[in-house]
Amino acid sequence: MSLLEVRDLRHAFYRVPVLNGVDFSVEAHEFAGLVGPNGAGKSTLYNAISGLFIPDAGTVTFDGHDITRMTPHERVALGLVRTFQMARGFPKLTVFQNLMLYAQDNLGEGLLASLFGSRTGKQAEEAAAAEALAIAHRLRLDHVIDNPLTALSGGQKKLVEIGRALMARPKMILLDEPMAGVNPTLTQQIADHLRGLNADGITICLIEHDMPLIGQLCNPVTVLAEGRTLMKGTFDAVISNLDVQEAYLGARKEHA
Numbered sequence: 001m002s003l004l005e006v007r008d009l010r011h012a013f014y015r016v017p018v019l020n021g022v023d024f025s026v027e028a029h030e031f032a033g034l035v036g037p038n039g040a041g042k043s044t045l046y047n048a049i050s051g052l053f054i055p056d057a058g059t060v061t062f063d064g065h066d067i068t069r070m071t072p073h074e075r076v077a078l079g080l081v082r083t084f085q086m087a088r089g090f091p092k093l094t095v096f097q098n099l100m101l102y103a104q105d106n107l108g109e110g111l112l113a114s115l116f117g118s119r120t121g122k123q124a125e126e127a128a129a130a131e132a133l134a135i136a137h138r139l140r141l142d143h144v145i146d147n148p149l150t151a152l153s154g155g156q157k158k159l160v161e162i163g164r165a166l167m168a169r170p171k172m173i174l175l176d177e178p179m180a181g182v183n184p185t186l187t188q189q190i191a192d193h194l195r196g197l198n199a200d201g202i203t204i205c206l207i208e209h210d211m212p213l214i215g216q217l218c219n220p221v222t223v224l225a226e227g228r229t230l231m232k233g234t235f236d237a238v239i240s241n242l243d244v245q246e247a248y249l250g251a252r253k254e255h256a
């Protein structure tokens with residue numbers, strides 16, 4: 001069984017169908033890509049997988065659990081985390097504080113206990129702090145660790161977003177355009193970080209509009225169009241597929 005398996009997912013917002021029967025799967029340890037024209041339903045699929053809404057029909061299974069109706073928090077606890085297109089977080093808090101906030105998912109009770117001065121609580125807080133420092137070091141955010149998010153570049157904010165996901169000790173990360181609007185040098189650094197995380201055993205799924213980047217990083221690649229799975233295959237198979245080309249050209253004509 002695949003690590004993540006989405007079957008015949010359907011959803012309409014205000015009676016407008018957005019997901020029209022999506023089948024999608026990612027195997028453990030893969031670095032998968034998810035592409036498709038604007039409005040195809042990629043982020044909406046992530047929202048359903050991560051529990052931001054309950055789909056009208058279909059199932060989502062993760063690591064052998066039916067998670068279709070679980071809360072986002074329960075999914076994170078199983079090791080499934082996602083990042084957002086627009087980096088979230090708390091702008092006035094520092095990088096360190098932002099990372100520590102997300103340790104609560106793992107160490108919730110321990111951190112709560114630390115507020116009341118218990119020894120186990122203190123230990124949990126120290127463990128979380130060590131983890132936050134290690135993640136900041138890994139993502140080369142050490143030199144800005146005490147800076148508020150407002151003082152960071154767009155690319156650094158994206159790295160904090162990835163760091164936030166790592167604080168949950170994920171089995172799988174769903175990334176929603178983590179390189180969008182980032183300069184080419186930092187884009188390559190983020191790509192290298194993602195490759196490293198994947199080499200360490202974290203399964204990755206990447207939504208990205210930059211096709212060369214998808215070609216560099218992802219295998220296999222799934223194409224979504226009009227809320228349906230159009231095809232899944234190697235990058236070369238995807239870009240040479242006539243239906244895929246048609247879907248992109250059609251979308252371009254509509255937006256013109």
Ligand SMILES: Nc1ncnc2c1ncn2[C@@H]1O[C@H](COP(=O)(O)OP(=O)(O)OP(=O)(O)O)[C@@H](O)[C@H]1O
Pocket residue numbers: 013014018036037038039040041042043044045
């Ligand atoms: N909560 C919502 N309410 C109403 N419509 C929604 C909602 N969420 C998504 N949609 C609609 O669903 C469609 C798919 O949007 P989605 O953001 O998933 O596409 P996408 O493939 O991620 O596009 P892009 O590549 O431009 O980010 C769009 O028409 C969008 O307006």
